Structures are given as structure tokens and as C-alpha cells.
Amino acid sequence: MIVIDQVLISDEVVDEHFVCDLSKCKGGCCEDGDAGAPLETQELDQLIAVYDAVLPYMTPEGIKETERQGKYIYDREFGWVTPTIKGEMCAYGYRDETGTVKCAIEKAYLEGKIEWKKPISCHLFPIRIQRSKQDPDMEYVNYEPREDLCKAACKLGKRLKVPAYVFLKEAIIRKYGEEFYDTLDQTAKHIKDSQ
Known part of the structure; x- marks a missing residue:
């Protein structure tokens, strides 16, 4: 889990690979x-x-x-x-x-x-954002591709070695801003380097 301000980002957002493959889905x-x-x-x-x-x-x-x-x-x-x-x-x-x-x-x-x-939920897909019921200022950012529908996108992302958060850079910046994305990117690279 990565925490930036009041946003909790699941590890899958940076660990999993994803590139939409519209020709397939x-x-x-x-x-x-x-x-x-x-x-x-x-x-x-x-x-x-x-x-x-x-x-x-x-x-x-x-x-x-x-x-x-x-x-x-x-x-x-x-x-x-x-x-x-x-x-x-x-x-x-x-x-x-x-x-x-x-x-x-x-x-x-x-x-x-x-x-x-377009709606930010569409732009961010397959990332889904949920607000905390206990703390309305806190958001959970989860990676939730559709199992069958997104199979080709997961495969293409793996082949191209593109993490989901990189593929969704424009959408993440649109939602949270440049500074947030830069922090996420630096954190993801630090985690990868330390593995």
C-alpha cells in the first residue's frame, strides 16, 4: 500500500501491467x-x-x-x-x-x-476509486481490471512492460495533479529498485 496525502493506493496499481487493447476488447x-x-x-x-x-x-x-x-x-x-x-x-x-x-x-x-x-472513472479504468465510509476525505485507489474482458490489456501491458499507473498517467494527473503523480512515480521506482 502506498499512501500519498489522504489517498491509499494498492500495490497492484504500480506492480501490475496494463495497456488497453481496443482491437481485442x-x-x-x-x-x-x-x-x-x-x-x-x-x-x-x-x-x-x-x-x-x-x-x-x-x-x-x-x-x-x-x-x-x-x-x-x-x-x-x-x-x-x-x-x-x-x-x-x-x-x-x-x-x-x-x-x-x-x-x-x-x-x-x-x-x-x-x-x-469524459467522466474521470472512465479515464482511470481499470483503476477504481472508493471513498472511505469512516473518513470522507480518504480515498482508496484500487486496480480492478475485468477478469476476461481485460485479459488482452494485461497481456499487452506485460509484453510492453508498462505498469498500470504509467499507462494511466494522464488520468491520474487529471484527478490528483502532477505533484501527486511524480510522488507516485518516484515511490514506485524506489520500491522496484529495493526489490
Whole structure:
């Protein structure tokens, strides 16, 4: 366990290797789960603010579900999440010409229409963040790839020798800042050197 400020990071985040292999998984994390993508409280307003710009990139089914369920919904187990289409694909997802599920929010971002890339939970995957029930300022950062779905990503990460935290550098910096990432990187290298 690595502790930086009020953040407890599991050893797997630095020990395990991971590089998304979309050609194999086809973006399955956007449609395989018990709920939509988890949203942080401040992301609720962001989602409302960008919705009109994201709309042209969404599927008719996704639009229908956001109109029916709302732009976000509350799930008893996961808190605020994106709605899904028939309990499967995220309402903000669409399939490209290869059948890979991609994010309409991210597409709008990449085309310069909005400044918010996508929910941080999606950007950080397969890292999951949980708040402590005893201390709301404390967060647990865990490495939780899907066993079958992420098999190819774990294999590719191992082959390329890319630790999960390195693959997720941009997302970790977006969530916690440069200084946090630098501390995590230095700690990970120190641990590796001392083994």
C-alpha cells in the first residue's frame, strides 16, 4: 500500500501491467457492468453543460435513454452514474465502423467542441476509486481490471512492460495533479529498485 496525502493506493496499481487493447476488447468496459459509468458530484453539472455539444455524437437509442432516464441517474450501489441502454451500453457510447464502443463525450472533446474529456472513472479504468465510509476525505485507489474482458490489456501491458499507473498517467494527473503523480512515480521506482 502506498499512501500519498489522504489517498491509499494498492500495490497492484504500480506492480501490475496494463495497456488497453481496443482491437481485442472492443471497448467492452463501456457496456459490461452493473450500472453506467460512475460520476463524481461535480461532474453532474459538467455533464449538463456539455450535453448539447455531445448530442450530435450520440446514438438515437442513447438520446432516447437520456431523455427518458435523465442525463445521469442515482444507483443505490454506485451512486451517480450515466444511464445505460437496456442495462448494457452507456447511453453516451456508440460503435465505430470496427464495432468498437467509443465515447460520444470524448469524441466531442477530441473535436474541440468541449473541454471536458469524459467522466474521470472512465479515464482511470481499470483503476477504481472508493471513498472511505469512516473518513470522507480518504480515498482508496484500487486496480480492478475485468477478469476476461481485460485479459488482452494485461497481456499487452506485460509484453510492453508498462505498469498500470504509467499507462494511466494522464488520468491520474487529471484527478490528483502532477505533484501527486511524480510522488507516485518516484515511490514506485524506489520500491522496484529495493526489490
